Amino acid sequence: MKHVKTLNKTNLKKTAAKGGCSECQTSCQSACKTSCTVANQKCEK
Amino acid sequence: MIHKYSLNGFNIVLDICSGAVHVMDELGYELVDYTSADMPEKCPDEAYNALNKFSKEEIDETYSELYELVKEGLLHTPDDYDQFKGKMAPAPIKAMCLHIAHDCNLRCDYCFAAKGDFGHGRKLMSYEVGKKAIDFLLDNSGSRTNLEVDFFGGEPLMNFDVVKQLVAYARSREKEYNKNFRFTVTTNGLLLDDDIMDFINKEMSNVVLSIDGRKEINDALRVSPNGKGCYDIIVPKFKEMVKRRNGEQYYVRGTFTRKNPDFYEDVMHLYDLGFDQISIEPVVSDPQISYSLTEEDAERVGQEYEKLAKKIIEMKKAGESINFFHFMLDLDQGPCAIKRLRGCSCGNEYVSVTPEGDIYPCHQFVGIDGFKMGNIDDGKIDNELKAEFSKANIFNKEHCRDCWARFYCSGGCNANSQQYAGGIFNKHEVSCLLEQKRLECAIMIKAALAEDEE
Ligand code: SF4
Ligand code: SF4
Ligand code: SF4
Numbered sequence: 001m002k003h004v005k006t007l008n009k010t011n012l013k014k015t016a017a018k019g020g021c022s023e024c025q026t027s028c029q030s031a032c033k034t035s036c037t038v039a040n041q042k043c044e045k
Numbered sequence: 046m047i048h049k050y051s052l053n054g055f056n057i058v059l060d061i062c063s064g065a066v067h068v069m070d071e072l073g074y075e076l077v078d079y080t081s082a083d084m085p086e087k088c089p090d091e092a093y094n095a096l097n098k099f100s101k102e103e104i105d106e107t108y109s110e111l112y113e114l115v116k117e118g119l120l121h122t123p124d125d126y127d128q129f130k131g132k133m134a135p136a137p138i139k140a141m142c143l144h145i146a147h148d149c150n151l152r153c154d155y156c157f158a159a160k161g162d163f164g165h166g167r168k169l170m171s172y173e174v175g176k177k178a179i180d181f182l183l184d185n186s187g188s189r190t191n192l193e194v195d196f197f198g199g200e201p202l203m204n205f206d207v208v209k210q211l212v213a214y215a216r217s218r219e220k221e222y223n224k225n226f227r228f229t230v231t232t233n234g235l236l237l238d239d240d241i242m243d244f245i246n247k248e249m250s251n252v253v254l255s256i257d258g259r260k261e262i263n264d265a266l267r268v269s270p271n272g273k274g275c276y277d278i279i280v281p282k283f284k285e286m287v288k289r290r291n292g293e294q295y296y297v298r299g300t301f302t303r304k305n306p307d308f309y310e311d312v313m314h315l316y317d318l319g320f321d322q323i324s325i326e327p328v329v330s331d332p333q334i335s336y337s338l339t340e341e342d343a344e345r346v347g348q349e350y351e352k353l354a355k356k357i358i359e360m361k362k363a364g365e366s367i368n369f370f371h372f373m374l375d376l377d378q379g380p381c382a383i384k385r386l387r388g389c390s391c392g393n394e395y396v397s398v399t400p401e402g403d404i405y406p407c408h409q410f411v412g413i414d415g416f417k418m419g420n421i422d423d424g425k426i427d428n429e430l431k432a433e434f435s436k437a438n439i440f441n442k443e444h445c446r447d448c449w450a451r452f453y454c455s456g457g458c459n460a461n462s463q464q465y466a467g468g469i470f471n472k473h474e475v476s477c478l479l480e481q482k483r484l485e486c487a488i489m490i491k492a493a494l495a496e497d498e499e
Binding site for chain 2: 002003004007009010011013016019020022023025028038039040041042043044045
């Protein structure tokens with residue numbers, strides 16, 4: 001494409017079907033303890 | 046639904062529900078306003094009229110690119126996540142914050158633990174209480190394998206023998222229960238010695254080292270009971286600690302307040318000291334207090350985030366790296382949508398236990414009236430309150446339902462909302478403004494680095 005550059009082609013919705021196992025870290029445990037930032041957590045699968 | 050913004054010369058269009066991120070030229074960025082999920086194959090006349098500074102050919106070409114993205118499910122993806130609402134239910138408890146010491150050897154002014162004791166007097170957790178808490182976690186974790194335990198305070202190193210015993214106890218039960226414990230500790234560093242460092246490095250998957258940045262900033266608020274700043278004592282210890290961990294799995298973590306809106310300098314100071322895993326975060330405090338950040342400060346703080354983002358790009362391009370916690374973002378392999386919808390899970394999958402054995406939804410709820418969920422002594426927990434917390438997700442927070450950042454922020458901090466906005470389902474405006482700004486910066490960094498890859 002000439003006018004658009006797409007950085008990622010993953011589709012979030014597809015991750016919903018198999019997701020939700022809760023084996024990953026809860027967000028407040030990684031560093032902050034004062035705010036919720038989920039997107040920077042790692043998936044364990 | 047999309048979110049578009051221009052930052053640092055990049056025109057960015059985020060397709061909210063698929064998570065796709067597009068960087069567009071000026072034409073694409075303007076033309077996208079004339080597109081939608083059910084856009085016709087042919088560009089509408091109003092677009093030609095409005096964008097008449099571009100040629101018809103260019104517009105057609107761009108329009109068909111956008112059309113293709115819609116067809117591919119990467120633009121204007123409809124929000125049909127309601128089907129996953131059922132997954133936002135009470136769940137096993139798999140993470141626990143152990144308040145190993147409600148006591149502290151510092152008296153940091155902004156501490157939400159009310160100077161270390163959470164407002165309920167100084168107290169250390171006994172081994173018996175800690176052991177019962179571990180048992181409680183084992184018994185309530187259902188089929189979850191990975192169990193996280195944070196040693197928190199106050200200052201957990203003031204009760205480190207109990208920490209050691211509890212780690213040993215938890216490890217001794219892992220096999221039988223088929224669990225994998227992951228420990229973390231948050232410390233102000235004063236008591237770090239060889240022995241403690243080695244233990245932490247052997248047993249803990251992450252360590253959070255508290256320091257605010259420049260000496261004068263750190264020492265203004267992070268002070269000992271006699272008012273003396275702690276910078277000179279902790280810096281050498283933190284350096285040694287990180288060296289012994291091979292520079293991995295740690296964060297130096299600080300707080301900025303209204304008094305240092307130039308926290309960029311603090312991040313860079315920490316970097317200059319040799320730390321590259323850095324988390325510097327906005328203070329959350331009563332708006333009446335002089336150093337509290339309010340909505341008025343959001344713009345100034347936003348500029349500082351931008352400055353930092355630009356610096357990080359420059360550094361990455363030069364082969365240096367700095368991992369700023371709040372800019373961490375993996376556009377390809379972040380957490381699943383369910384986790385993003387659920388949010389922080391406090392009071393549902395995550396709880397805090399005080400030295401008295403009282404159970405609270407999380408460390409920031411400790412001591413707040415009406416939020417005690419039970420006590421590990423009888424192991425009973427208020428399931429109504431747990432169910433209430435399981436509802437604290439973006440479906441039930443009015444302000445989050447349509448927020449473009451909902452799949453990244455996941456609904457914000459319930460404790461902040463409770464304390465400063467009057468309820469866990471309410472909006473804490475300044476937190477949202479800052480969160481959105483951080484995300485815009487984080488995505489922009491990706492755009493800038495992708496450009497360089499070409
Ligand atoms: S481990 Fe992965 S799939 Fe499981 S809840 Fe976490 S992000 Fe979702
Ligand atoms: S930024 Fe605010 S409105 Fe948006 S998801 Fe987070 S808490 Fe909700
Ligand atoms: S309510 Fe706030 S402090 Fe508590 S776990 Fe959630 S994000 Fe963290």
